[in-house]
Amino acid sequence: MPETQYITIISKRKKVVIGISTILYIITVGKSVEIHVSGGAIYQTRTLFGVLAGQLGDSFIQVRRGCLVSAMAIHDITDKINLSNGESLEYVSRRKKDIIMHLRAKQRSIIDSFAAEDIPKSVEEYREHYASFDNMPFAFTDIEMIFNEDSHAVDWIFKYGNPALARLEKTPLEKLIGSSFGSLFPNMDSKWLRSYERATLYGETLEIIDYSPEIDTYLKVICFPTFHGHCGCILFDISEIKFTKNSSDAEKALMLYFGNMPDAKI
8 A cells, every 4th residue: 555645746737635545547648647536526747657656556456558547446347447436447358357356356455454443343332323313304324335255345234224214214123224235125226336335445425316116215315434344324205305495506506516417517
């Protein structure tokens, strides 16, 4: 791992400090290098690719000449490198097995590091830690991600949930807590896994607005990292949310909000 958690570059004649954990990938474009970070920002610099590669450390994988990708940002590898943020990158096909082998090793190292002393050890400890959420009007849960041997998230276990979660999921809390989502809902839609995996491995806070066939409800979900290997989720039934415009700034706020959505055209 790199000795520092940040790199400093010159981009557009300004000094920019970038957290290494936020970097998705770096790629050579002409005589410059683009640094793509979580959230969609792209920084262009004349710093040499080799210099940046040395600063980023061994948690990045070179998938082709002039392209270095964070192991935590890779969702899977098909005919392209598919990132957790929805982007896809080209790679040298003859190196596919080697790239997959390195990816599994790096992600396994990340997952193995999840065993931390600060994680609650029992249902009671989770309840004590999240006691302030018990009476909240919105559903909240802390989930522990389950990874397969290829280091891909395949399910999750409910470690804590409040009464509002039980009402939303239409399942008693005593049945939810300690159970995997897949065991409770055989019609599990894997689309949730990608975002939860992204929050868990990459430390992002994400919003998902989609239909849940499991409970026949349109949901708004805000997910974010909690403990190592865990993800916290705040869930809302969209039909119960009402928008109120209280000032002239509300429209600007909505434009900013929708402008941050993928492929947004404003």
